[in-house]
Amino acid sequence: MSIKVKGFLKDVGGASRVTELRKQSIENASDVPQPKDFVRELADKLHPASMQFKVVSVKDASPTSKIFRLASVDGHIPVFQAGQYINFRLKIGDSLLTRPYTISSAPFEARGENGFVEVTIRRNRPYLVPDYFFDNVKEGDVLDANMPFGFFYWEPLRDSKNIVALAGGSGITPFLSMAREIAYGKMKGTKITIIYGSVNSSDIVLKNELDEVEKACKDVKVVHVLSDDKDWEGEKGFVTKEIIEKYSGEDPTYMFCGPLPMYKLIVGIMNDMGVRQKRFRHDVMNNPVDATKIEGYPVGNEQKTFNITVVRGVDETVIPASGGEPVAVALERAAIPVDTHCRCGECGFCRTQLLEGDIFVSPMGDGRRMMDKEMGWFHACATYPVSDLKIKIPIM
Numbered sequence: 001m002s003i004k005v006k007g008f009l010k011d012v013g014g015a016s017r018v019t020e021l022r023k024q025s026i027e028n029a030s031d032v033p034q035p036k037d038f039v040r041e042l043a044d045k046l047h048p049a050s051m052q053f054k055v056v057s058v059k060d061a062s063p064t065s066k067i068f069r070l071a072s073v074d075g076h077i078p079v080f081q082a083g084q085y086i087n088f089r090l091k092i093g094d095s096l097l098t099r100p101y102t103i104s105s106a107p108f109e110a111r112g113e114n115g116f117v118e119v120t121i122r123r124n125r126p127y128l129v130p131d132y133f134f135d136n137v138k139e140g141d142v143l144d145a146n147m148p149f150g151f152f153y154w155e156p157l158r159d160s161k162n163i164v165a166l167a168g169g170s171g172i173t174p175f176l177s178m179a180r181e182i183a184y185g186k187m188k189g190t191k192i193t194i195i196y197g198s199v200n201s202s203d204i205v206l207k208n209e210l211d212e213v214e215k216a217c218k219d220v221k222v223v224h225v226l227s228d229d230k231d232w233e234g235e236k237g238f239v240t241k242e243i244i245e246k247y248s249g250e251d252p253t254y255m256f257c258g259p260l261p262m263y264k265l266i267v268g269i270m271n272d273m274g275v276r277q278k279r280f281r282h283d284v285m286n287n288p289v290d291a292t293k294i295e296g297y298p299v300g301n302e303q304k305t306f307n308i309t310v311v312r313g314v315d316e317t318v319i320p321a322s323g324g325e326p327v328a329v330a331l332e333r334a335a336i337p338v339d340t341h342c343r344c345g346e347c348g349f350c351r352t353q354l355l356e357g358d359i360f361v362s363p364m365g366d367g368r369r370m371m372d373k374e375m376g377w378f379h380a381c382a383t384y385p386v387s388d389l390k391i392k393i394p395i396m
């Protein structure tokens, strides 16, 4: 009896019927190849579902960061905008992970026979993936990835031609890409002033590359602001309203990329300065590793462990999950593929359906639409279990 019930439940989604229909379609299919679908071909060129990149070189960008130069194995790199990111698919131990990294090279460098993209990765404990890149990825390796993604780029119809880039730590990467594109590529007529906060001079990521592009083009200016370097002769302390105003010029578009504490500081400064909303853009903000720092997070939940029943097609798997980690992390640890891109709740790629149980959704990046909320969808990268859950995810 129980087997019959299970069989019935398994077919609720009509999986067996679909399989039968599929079989029939294959049997009835023509032997003559289908004519080429140019629209699909174009879409594949612009946004390939998956790509392989060979590591061409690895070099230091600072004592704690490295530049990985990648060339596409099939020779094609999709068109992208300075500021967009590439998403890696990695198998680390038993876990299947996807991780986004902003492209630090410029779009024009991806064109032509020897085109490439570069990512600059900073070792940042306790994050697993930077360590993996540092300790394992070397010249000649081939990595799975797809690109381009993200909306953090200069848009001429919306943004002014005077970009004031506010960066902290490894948040410099989109701005190096923009600066190079201004100096050597297609963004001529635009100027960029990068106000870049670091701790001390040896901590500056991509210092040589920034010096080089600044020297090459009068429309690129870099202002380093060091918080803990008594020998530094330039701007010292944190990035302040006074420093930002000093270097802003006429009608700037402010763009911010950096760590969460700096984001909070910069938002306060933008408000103080009365900057209009359309003139302040920022990259997506990751949730803090420590979930208890998220506003509204239920106290004590981080110490609990739950079971998540994951429904994929007709299969169900039960996995453990910590209350202090997003559902996506539990899925990755259990080697259940989940498509993550932004990893902060905004893009919707990791959309998951809640069938049973209670969740906490981080308010920092709740990108769900009204209909998603009504239908019980949530974004697994920014949602924490608060009880045992039953969820449904698409098969990848």
Ligand code: FES
Pocket: 339, 340, 341, 342, 343, 344, 345, 346, 347, 348, 349, 350, 351, 367, 379, 380, 381, 382
């Ligand atoms: S990966 Fe973008 S919303 Fe989860």
